[in-house]
Amino acid sequence: MSRRRHSLSERQLEVFIGNLLRYGIIVATVTVFIGGVLYLIRYGNEAPNYQIFHGEPPAFRTPEGVTHAAFSGRRRGVILFGILLLIATPVVRVAFSLLAFLVQKDTIYIIVTLIVLAGLIFSFVGGH
Numbered sequence: 208m209s210r211r212r213h214s215l216s217e218r219q220l221e222v223f224i225g226n227l228l229r230y231g232i233i234v235a236t237v238t239v240f241i242g243g244v245l246y247l248i249r250y251g252n253e254a255p256n257y258q259i260f261h262g263e264p265p266a267f268r269t270p271e272g273v274t275h276a277a278f279s280g281r282r283r284g285v286i287l288f289g290i291l292l293l294i295a296t297p298v299v300r301v302a303f304s305l306l307a308f309l310v311q312k313d314t315i316y317i318i319v320t321l322i323v324l325a326g327l328i329f330s331f332v333g334g335h
Contacts, residue, residue, distance in 0.1 A: 220307045224300055231296030235289050242277075242285030249282060298327050 266272040267287055274291075276284025301324050308316040 217311075224303055224307070227303060228296060228300050231299065232293065235292035235296060238289030238292055239286055240289075242282055242287075242289055246282040246286060298324075301327060 266276050266281075267283065270291055273284055273287045277288035278284075301320060305317065305320040305324060308320055
């Protein structure tokens with residue numbers, strides 16, 4: 208009987224983590240799409256000038272800047288915020304997997320998940 212309950216909670220956890228990934232990608236895709244539509248409504252008729260290179264504005268160089276720009280209604284900020292959500296979705300999935308393995312006290316999977324999470328964090332922090 209206890210094995211049945213244990214399997215049921217593992218299945219619920221698998222479904223939760225799968226839904227987390229699914230809904231995270233859906234939310235990110237919808238956010239990018241809405242930002243893209245708003246951007247095209249405003250700038251769709253303008254011809255780009257390829258003679259002069261314009262770098263990324265400072266407001267879009269940090270996650271905080273992108274978040275602030277998105278919530279203040281800037282169209283490019285909404286697009287970039289959706290991309291940040293897309294990047295964050297698998298990282299959150301790995302973090303929730305780690306919590307699940309900690310609850311289950313599965314040492315091997317805890318170690319492997321910690322290595323994966325450390326690699327992800329290092330790639331974001333140490334990637335300047």
